[in-house]
Amino acid sequence: MEKDTVELAVEGMTCDHCAVTIQHALAAVAGVERADVSFPERRAHISTTKGATPEALVRAVETAGYRASVIEPLASHTTPSQRAPHVSSGRKPDVVVLGGGSAGFAASIRAAELGARVTLIEGGTLGGTCVNVGCVPSKTLIRAAEVQHRAASHAFDGVRTAAQTPDFPKVMAQKDALVNALRQEKYWDVLAAYSNITLREGHGLVSRDLAISVNGEVLTAGRLIVTTGAAPWAPPIAGLAEAGYLTSTEALALTKPPASMIVIGGSAVGLEIAQLYARLGTRVTVLEAMRTLVPAEDADVGADLAGYLRDEGIEVRAGASIKCVTRDGTGYTVDATTDGRAETFKSEQLLVATGRRANTRGFGLDDAGIELGPKGEIRVNEHLQTSRPEVYAAGDVIGDPMFVYVAAYGGHLAADNALNGNSRRYDLSALPRVTFTDPQVASVGLTEQEARNKGIDLATSKLPLSYVPRALAARETRGFIKLVADRRTNRLVGAHILATEAGEMIQEPTLAIKYGIGIDDLAAAFHPYLTLAEGIKLAAQTFTKDVKKLSCCAA
Numbered sequence: 294m295e296k297d298t299v300e301l302a303v304e305g306m307t308c309d310h311c312a313v314t315i316q317h318a319l320a321a322v323a324g325v326e327r328a329d330v331s332f333p334e335r336r337a338h339i340s341t342t343k344g345a346t347p348e349a350l351v352r353a354v355e356t357a358g359y360r361a362s363v364i365e366p367l368a369s370h371t372t373p374s375q376r377a378p379h380v381s382s383g384r385k386p387d388v389v390v391l392g393g394g395s396a397g398f399a400a401s402i403r404a405a406e407l408g409a410r411v412t413l414i415e416g417g418t419l420g421g422t423c424v425n426v427g428c429v430p431s432k433t434l435i436r437a438a439e440v441q442h443r444a445a446s447h448a449f450d451g452v453r454t455a456a457q458t459p460d461f462p463k464v465m466a467q468k469d470a471l472v473n474a475l476r477q478e479k480y481w482d483v484l485a486a487y488s489n490i491t492l493r494e495g496h497g498l499v500s501r502d503l504a505i506s507v508n509g510e511v512l513t514a515g516r517l518i519v520t521t522g523a524a525p526w527a528p529p530i531a532g533l534a535e536a537g538y539l540t541s542t543e544a545l546a547l548t549k550p551p552a553s554m555i556v557i558g559g560s561a562v563g564l565e566i567a568q569l570y571a572r573l574g575t576r577v578t579v580l581e582a583m584r585t586l587v588p589a590e591d592a593d594v595g596a597d598l599a600g601y602l603r604d605e606g607i608e609v610r611a612g613a614s615i616k617c618v619t620r621d622g623t624g625y626t627v628d629a630t631t632d633g634r635a636e637t638f639k640s641e642q643l644l645v646a647t648g649r650r651a652n653t654r655g656f657g658l659d660d661a662g663i664e665l666g667p668k669g670e671i672r673v674n675e676h677l678q679t680s681r682p683e684v685y686a687a688g689d690v691i692g693d694p695m696f697v698y699v700a701a702y703g704g705h706l707a708a709d710n711a712l713n714g715n716s717r718r719y720d721l722s723a724l725p726r727v728t729f730t731d732p733q734v735a736s737v738g739l740t741e742q743e744a745r746n747k748g749i750d751l752a753t754s755k756l757p758l759s760y761v762p763r764a765l766a767a768r769e770t771r772g773f774i775k776l777v778a779d780r781r782t783n784r785l786v787g788a789h790i791l792a793t794e795a796g797e798m799i800q801e802p803t804l805a806i807k808y809g810i811g812i813d814d815l816a817a818a819f820h821p822y823l824t825l826a827e828g829i830k831l832a833a834q835t836f837t838k839d840v841k842k843l844s845c846c847a848a
């Protein structure tokens with residue numbers, strides 16, 4: 294008698310009793326010899342004789358009140374003739390995810406939840422950029438520098454505290470401890486909880502027929518999801534490559550704060566690190582090529598932010614065109630022209646923070662015929678599908694915007710579409726973004742200029758933070774809230790906030806844009822007194838009222 298085994302991914306179980314119920318349902322199907330159902334693994338393993346089709350087994354599970362899909366085995370072999378991607382209708386194909394950062398984790402977890410067997414390949418440090426060298430180390434160091442700065446500030450005369458010299462090695466050790474703990478908890482431990490995700494540590498190579506090799510092993514899968522991220526990119530400045538420089542990764546791992554640092558690049562990463570070191574005692578100069586800092590933001594933001602950074606002693610040059618970089622025993626020399634004037638800047642350290650480019654070279658994507666865009670990013674359609682239909686891509690590898698929450702969203706969506714037939718559209722409308730300077734920059738939707746370019750009949754309101762009671766009470770009135778609205782619909786199309794905790798305030802405008810909440814509704818909604826969030830209500834009221842006449846008690 295012909296025997297077979299079928300493996301099912303089962304969804305909907307809440308306890309061991311569910312597993313027993315499903316086991317009985319499967320055992321009752323004609324041709325089933327044995328059924329084992331595991332609640333923790335969400336799987337059913339069935340030995341059958343001829344006659345028990347996978348479809349009949351899935352039906353039995355569904356009749357019992359649960360959902361099931363057939364898991365196909367992931368082939369692991371080395372015979373070239375067998376390397377064609379394996380896809381068959383009605384079954385969940387096996388999935389290989391290339392790159393174990395945020396997008397790769399989101400894709401792997403989603404594919405596993407959908408019942409696929411997943412192989413995740415990571416060639417560097419598990420967790421990728423965010424936890425190891427990006428969001429986590431930068432934000433904890435920024436907070437440490439902020440604490441140092443506030444201790445030295447004199448906002449409250451009555452409670453002035455003496456700032457101490459920062460213990461830099463201790464600050465760095467604390468940062469490393471946090472990174473290690475989060476990598477363990479949020480990546481290694483999470484991975485261990487998914488029995489149908491297998492990690493392969495090594496550099497993955499994609500072949501023309503979409504087989505993926507890692508450490509000499511060749512994997513084939515029905516679907517490949519590429520999540521290989523991005524790496525720091527530097528412009529072709531004369532002498533720069535020869536001189537060498539810090540990227541954000543090295544800048545966040547120095548053993549002592551340099552006496553001086555030039556930062557090339559005045560967007561989020563460059564400014565965050567510039568201010569962090571300035572607050573730890575480094576003399577910092579920022580050189581930005583565009584006319585304002587944070588050039589992707591509303592024009593009002595960059596000018597005011599530059600002023601606040603200068604107030605802290607940071608030298609800021611916008612509109613800088615760098616001619617060349619040289620280095621000798623004493624440090625770096627940067628020759629530049631700013632506003633038509635030739636200037637020379639000198640420093641002990643040089644940080645280049647001019648953006649990141651997709652990791653798409655050197656592991657076979659071009660050979661496999663996967664189309665790339667002008668900056669080397671993988672081209673994808675609205676379903677995150679590449680030019681090879683079995684291959685999807687998500688995260689920094691598909692280019693801007695490069696944020697971890699975008700990577701996670703994209704990874705999840707790519708897995709959904711890879712396994713469920715392009716059922717979801719990639720939608721980045723109402724995407725908030727935050728630059729973690731102090732004051733922070735947070736924004737969502739269109740800038741005033743973008744709204745104008747789109748021909749929107751717009752109205753703007755701009756509320757200085759000095760009109761927000763919370764800011765007054767905290768003696769922290771730097772910044773403003775600017776709202777951009779469509780006059781025709783009376784709805785918000787953009788919000789731009791410069792404030793100490795702007796990142797905590799941007800979610801309300803984000804939801805207003807996403808769900809079409811009108812300006813009048815924002816102005817009428819309860820906002821607790823005294824919170825910075827109340828500033829959003831006041832800014833909404835400022836569309837129709839003179840800001841100077843807004844009483845604390847006016848509803």
Ligand SMILES: Cc1cc2nc3c(=O)[nH]c(=O)nc-3n(C[C@H](O)[C@H](O)[C@H](O)COP(=O)(O)OP(=O)(O)OC[C@H]3O[C@@H](n4cnc5c(N)ncnc54)[C@H](O)[C@@H]3O)c2cc1C
Nearest residue numbers: 392394395396416417421422423427497522688689696697
């Ligand atoms: C200094 C800094 C601060 C940041 N701060 C923030 C922030 O505050 N908020 C925010 O939202 N975003 C922030 N970001 C951006 C955020 O970190 C990234 O957008 C996000 O981590 C990208 O995730 P990803 O999965 O696409 O790529 P990554 O996390 O880079 O993962 C890609 C992985 O693929 C692996 N890989 C590459 N090629 C191969 C191969 N051939 N084989 C096997 N493995 C391979 C790499 O080793 C890497 O682990 C910051 C970035 C930096 C640099």
